[in-house]
Amino acid sequence: MKTFDEFATALESLFDPREAQSIARIVFEDCFNLQRSQFAQVTLNDTQTARLQSIFSALQRNEPLQYILGQADFYGLKFKVDPRVLIPRPETEELVEWVLDTLNTSSFTTSPRILDIGTGSGCIPITLAKKQPRAELWGLDVSAAALALAQENARLNQVQVHWLEADILQEPHWPQHFPNHPAFDIIISNPPYIPEQEQELMPAQVTQFEPHLALFVSDDDPLVFYRQIARFAQQYLRVNGYLFFECNEYNAKAVLALLVETGWKQVELREDLSGKERMVRAVFA
Structure with a gap:
């Protein structure tokens, strides 16, 4: 060859x-x-x-090409990737595009504060920092190893992001990590959403190499991250702030219903370019 x-x-x-x-x-x-x-x-x-x-x-x-090459393209930028983090997906680019459109069409402060929960490689906050230099970006992850790689990616792309190691499911620790609230104008998350029982349906490329911590959630409560992050956002979003979720196409309607039931306003479900329901946006009022 x-x-x-x-x-x-x-x-x-x-x-x-x-x-x-x-x-x-x-x-x-x-x-x-x-x-x-x-x-x-x-x-x-x-x-x-x-x-x-x-x-x-x-x-x-079956090793993913991005891990073999040690890098992935995302929204026109280069990101280092390895088995510590998920490989950035095109669908997440569409979520970032929606966030950018919202930033450009809404009346935020001169320096909007944005938090990405479950940041992995840091592709979401780094891209937003690159495209919106006036914004203040935060990236949270439970994995110290993932955050170390995210920091490398921030240096590679020459942006400043505040990184925080924390488990968003541990509600008693929220005040320790976020003493000031309301703290953010936008909160974003692409959380684990694949039920463990569906592992056998996933490609070997994914199950053998990508981090299970970032992919799979208990069969007993597959919406646990959405519920807890929405609860967190109700405490730490400013009034009229936005919550963005990336979803599994099979649970997107359930995420939308959860947000409506818990008092969110202007809850909108959006399809990706393949016509799959993959993104939700809601307003905290």
């Missing part, structure tokens, strides 16, 4: 042709710093070929 076409053809034994082409393009761009117009003219040297074979072998083991 010394050429782009040879690599893409080999990948078709693992992926459908369209995905194989996409993966081959990403590898040649990110690993070898080549432009698409150069792919057909380049023959890789022995060192590059060995690297390509190593990548192919890792893909055969």
Whole structure:
């Protein structure tokens, strides 16, 4: 596999042709710093070929491409990723877009304060800090290992984010971490939402490599994070502040109902570009 076409053809034994082409393009761009117009003219040297074979072998083991390369693209930015954090998804880009639209069309203070709960790689607050330099961003996660990587990503993208290690389910600790309230104009979360019983339905790429702590929730109470974060937000959002959730397409309506039942206003459910119900926004009044 010394050429782009040879690599893409080999990948078709693992992926459908369209995905194989996409993966081959990403590898040649990110690993070898080549432009698409150069792919057909380049023959890789022995060192590059060995690297390509190593990548192919890792893909055969179901390892996600982003972990193999050590980075992921998100909203036009580069983020370091490894098994400490979830790989940023395109659906989360759509959530960020909704937050940015809200920031641009609402009357916030000159420096709106925004908290992302379950921040992982930090892709949400870092992107918002990059696109809205006047905002003050916070990222919270229960995992110290995830926060260490998020800090690296903030340095990589040259933004300032306040990081906090905490378990949002531990309500008695909230005043310790957030002594001042109301504290935020926007609270965002893409929490764990896949019931444990659905693990067997997930691709091996996900279950073998991505952190279960960030993915799965107890079968007994799959909405526990939504309920607790909504409760937290009712204490720490300013009046007319916004709460944003990313959801499982199968529980989005249940999240919407939970917010309506607990007194949130202007609760809106939005589909992603694939037509799946994946995002909810609500106003604290």
